[in-house]
Amino acid sequence: MNVLNITDQLPLVCETPLDLHFLAINAQEAAAAFIAAGTAANTVRSYRSALAYWSAWLQLRYGQALGAAALPSTVAVQFVVDHLARPTDDGGWVHLLPPTIDAALVAARVKAKLGPLAYNTVSHRLAVLGKWHRINGWDSPTEAPALKTLLREARKALSRQGVSVRKKTAIALEPLQALLATCTDGVRGVRDRALLLTAWSGGGRRRSEVVGLQVCDVRRLNADTWLYALGTTKTDTGGLRREKPLRGPAAQALAAWLEVAPAESGPLFRRLYKGGKVGTQGLSADQVARIVQRRAQLAGLDGDWAAHSLRSGFVTEAGRQGVPLGEVMAMTEHRSVTTVMGYFQAGSLLSSQASQLLGPAVGATTSAEKI
Known part of the structure; x- marks a missing residue:
């Protein structure tokens, strides 16, 4: 042509x-x-x-x-x-x-x-x-x-020509743990830990979905399980509420945040002011990205980090751990298999026996540990 x-x-x-x-x-x-x-x-x-x-x-x-x-x-x-x-x-x-x-x-x-x-x-x-x-x-x-x-x-x-099509770095399990390890700075750390775990463990939520969550959207089933409800999202504009689970550390982190920042209504994740005072105004989508970037910097992680890193990281980690693709998409609510498969396959190959035919090198760091 x-x-x-x-x-x-x-x-x-x-x-x-x-x-x-x-x-x-x-x-x-x-x-x-x-x-x-x-x-x-x-x-x-x-x-x-x-x-x-x-x-x-x-x-x-x-x-x-x-x-x-x-x-x-x-x-x-x-x-x-x-x-x-x-x-x-x-x-x-x-x-x-x-x-x-x-x-x-x-x-x-x-x-x-x-x-x-x-x-x-x-x-x-x-x-x-x-x-x-x-x-x-x-x-x-x-x-x-x-x-x-x-x-x-x-x-x-x-x-x-060596020009790659840039994608944000995926936050798989190890980078997520590194980010969470920085969340020791009082109320801010409690909030950021709950936000990161809710977004990641809750299905790789988009930043607009995270900031759109309201206090009334979450409910506790037991000490180890919470449910949160999604309404209108990028791929589902019908507004029908769909509940997704938060289990284990994510549930505990959310409980800890609501304990230090109790509220009957309003945004689930709110802005903080001097002295760790919790405001009533919700976070913006850009602030979610900045929280991810700040925590990655504090953790000393190299990469191109953004809010989307949580979503791509959830899918990547699900692939690593062999979670069926249908179950992953039920959590993420991806409509397109093509969109989700790139990250899913990248994760699944890291745990594939086909990538370890020679066996691990003695003392070597695995690819999974570098993600």
Whole structure:
């Protein structure tokens, strides 16, 4: 496929001035479609920035508004070659986004800096565009075979050049234990220990799900078991309450937190103030990520840590311990087997006999201990 000849349906203009007021309204209207479809609020916030970028790029590149009609697949292909850098024969890298448009996107504050975007960022923005088309009842341009081939080849090219598609480091059992060992700093440590164990042991909860938990969502069955209820989540927008178990250390940690921070209602995990005073306001999703990162730093762990590390780590550890995939997905509520399998298989292979045909080296540290 010659990616330089892909604009046969819409001409490139590259000279359209960017109307920031129109950009904001256009992106907001697009985000409203997700809200009307019942998409979780935290997800809509993530999608809104992607839609703002699409709106700005379309104005500048094609002189076209987002939402006027379904976009052809050639536009999605152009988006990829504009934003993904590819290696050249002379050892350099090139992408097709004109410098004037790049600068305008940065000036409009929809792009952080000049230059190409990461593969994960491009993939996310294409996914948002595809979902937005489906919500509007249009054929998605992201389903075109040419686009999927281009993305596959782009990923291979990046891999051959030593550029990996970044994933957050999974918090399997050993890193989790290291994080928990830092939770000795009074009330803050009690809260963080309960939060980490609830999110991890409770099925690898997303950060939006953690901060959305209310005191009334948890109930104690016995000294070793609590149940917590999920309502609306990223993949289940029906609002039907589903209870998940917290057993052993997770149940004990939650009991300890509610003992030092008793409440009849309100957010389960709340902000702390000077002197360890517990407030009434709940944590934000970003604060959950910062708690993970802070504890990893205190534990001296190398890696790219985030709130998602708890979710991927739960699945990885379940694979290591041979938990059936169906039981894992019942806890995590993943809808897509493809999404969960990467982490699950990585964990299961660590305990596979096929990886130990030569036997462990004397005095060696196993791969599982390094996760």
